Amino acid sequence: MPRRGTMADVARSAGVSPTTASFVLAGRTDMRISDAARQRVLEAARALAYRPNVTARSLRTRSSRTIGLVSDTITTTPYAGEVIRGALEAARARDHLLFITETGGDPAAGSGLVNALLDRQVDAVIYAAMFTRHVDPPPELDGGRVVLLNCLAPGRNAPSVVPDEIEAGRTAARVLLGAGHTRGIWSIGGRHALPATPDGWFAGNERIRGLDEALRAGGAALDGVVECAWEAADGYREVRALLAGGRRPGALVCATDRVSFGAYQALAEAGLRVPDDVSVVSFDDQDFASWLRPPLTTIALPHSELGRVAVELILDPGPLDATVHRVPMPLRVRDSVGPPHENG
Amino acid sequence: MPRRGTMADVARSAGVSPTTASFVLAGRTDMRISDAARQRVLEAARALAYRPNVTARSLRTRSSRTIGLVSDTITTTPYAGEVIRGALEAARARDHLLFITETGGDPAAGSGLVNALLDRQVDAVIYAAMFTRHVDPPPELDGGRVVLLNCLAPGRNAPSVVPDEIEAGRTAARVLLGAGHTRGIWSIGGRHALPATPDGWFAGNERIRGLDEALRAGGAALDGVVECAWEAADGYREVRALLAGGRRPGALVCATDRVSFGAYQALAEAGLRVPDDVSVVSFDDQDFASWLRPPLTTIALPHSELGRVAVELILDPGPLDATVHRVPMPLRVRDSVGPPHENG
DNA sequence: TTGAAAGCGCTAACAG
DNA sequence: CTGTTAGCGCTTTCAA
DSSP, X not given: OOOOOOHHHHHHHHTSOHHHHHHHHHTOOSSOOOHHHXXXXXXXXXXXXXXXXXXXXXXHHSOOSEEEEEESSTTTSTTTHXXXXXXXXXXXXXXXXXXXXXXXXXXXXXXXXXXXXXXXXXXXXEEEEEEEEEOOOOGGGTTSOEEEEEEEOTTSOOOEEEEOHHHHHHHHHHHHHHHTOOSSEEEEETTOOBXXXXXXXXXXXXXXXXXXXXXXXXXXXXXXXXXXXXXXXXXXXHHHHHHHTTOOOSEEEESSHHHHHHHHHHHHHTTOOTTTTOEEEEEEOOGGGGTSSSOOEEEXXXXXXXXXXXXXXXXXXXXXXXXXXEEOOOEXXXXXXXXXXXXX | OOOOOOHHHHHHHHTSOHHHHHHHHHTOOSSOOOHHHHHHHHHHXXXXXXXXXXXXXXXXXXXXXXXXXXXXSTTTSTTTHHHHHHHHHXXXXXXXXXXXXXXXXXXXXXXXXXXXXXXXXXXXXXXXXEEEEEOXXXXXXXXXXXXXXXXXXXXXXXXXXXXXXXXXXXXXXXXXXXXXXXXXXXXXXXXXXXXXXXXXXXXXXXXXXXXXXXXXXXXXXXXXXXXXXXXXXXXXXXXXXHHHTTOOOSEEEESSHHHHHHHHHHHHHTTOOTTTTOEEEEEEOOGGGGTXXXXXXXXXXXXXXXHHHHHHHHHSSSOOOOOEEXXXXXXXXXXXXXXXXXXX
């Protein structure tokens, strides 16, 4: 990049000392500067199109107005780019820039990236995960200003920002209850309690908890829970099997829009109509949720909000504690939930 | 972030001068350093967990090992996070970090972001667009090291990296020709020649060009082109209208997977089967392309490859010229293309 | 009101 | 083979 004019150039051109130029350019008032001098500096700066060298400044001030974001594979997952967008917006509003890095799932890469970030004197780092889970941030981060985005690290004294999955589960229950469903309600995807993840996923556990609780409070209950992975193929396969097994669910609570996607296909193949025969409510609000026929009622992952909150937390002055911040998951009402079928 | 040990600390602890420490730590061989001194420095650096301050170094060397990426709304578009991932990987392989910024579609924001980047002494900037188009990069970029990602700016002497859409059009034609289609071939989406974009989009124009050319070379031709927007709703509406108009296309070339998504729905409603009655081939390879039933044969936008090439171009030593680099769009063969229907 | 000078952490001439 | 010194562009203490 071409060499730029320095503050010394401005000072010289304005006929003042670097000190004076610095004070004027920083807009500080605790130093008395004559109006004449101030004007000359401002004028010279404009004439030279002066721009400060932020890295030189940060060498002195120990503040780079820069944040590092390190994630596993966050950029890959569709719509998680939203996380970055939220973070970007919040950072820009406060005049900060974001370094984005990604380990690509390699746990060993974390330290290297954090070091690369620290070498560049970032003021803080956001440690993010693709899906909500427990993580073990690199030790290099200890003692630094850190917030955990979409992940938890008990005992690391860093705040976490996660979606409020419990409340989302309750929301799903209320949607169904509101339409009149009290039985024939199945969860497709459940807690993600698979052989590889026997304890389920954070999101799965919390949602089922909220769902159960609110269903019970409404005098209803889950008829069954199908534990499976959360992809389209799983939704298709499991709903198909369910129907083949003679079950006639009245409402499906799908773990993700992808599962719903597959569920729609299985339902259509069986000649069942949404929502006339079966209601469907799910989680995520991916783009295609509104393209499905009928458009899918779903509870959105607040991606951009997560990013925004993380940045604001980190940029707000004051110490950081280990609070877990739960960000609301907004309900997107569309057309996949209706009253129970008569013979339901 | 906590204060870190400096090179002066290392030198002191090793009992050498900063110069010696600097040379050893930089791994330079053009200066003779005794093995004993070298070992002492290395040992001291390890003991102190020394890490260089890259911003201080760049103040001297004028190289920050940092690249800026400014885009319109690239993080928003699903899978364009892939662009970032490709760029990230390439940058990491060469020990660089990426600042990511986004104008959010506000053209005035470009200058501000570029300045913020330049203020932090980035070595180069990648100027990126969400969909391939002509752009007018901020003048602050002139004279700097710049590459255009997924966009063109004639007369700016910066290289562009774009998908090879012409060849992609030819590929689509070959897929159809190979299956035996020579007539009843319709383009849904066309050049994107709508009232708001009368000249069409870059991708649309190039694809239709390649498609036409290769079809003709194979003794076939397009039966018709439906100009419409490239979303799911458009695909649904237009294919529905086509069928309602009594047309019985044998093959659909959809401008995007989203259009295909809508086309599938319209086809299903009309009782037409893919690929038995109608073949479908499209462009993009979004995630859901493989979830559709049948899985969609499509020509992928090489997102991560675009990011990778842009970074490699910018990091390769030597001057940058205004070459347009066309990145191949790989064909993903799935199950939506078959031989023409007998009464086709 | 203003300026001289030191120093942030590092590199690189230049001496020795 | 190694150290002294200056300086990258900026902020800030201190003195004038």
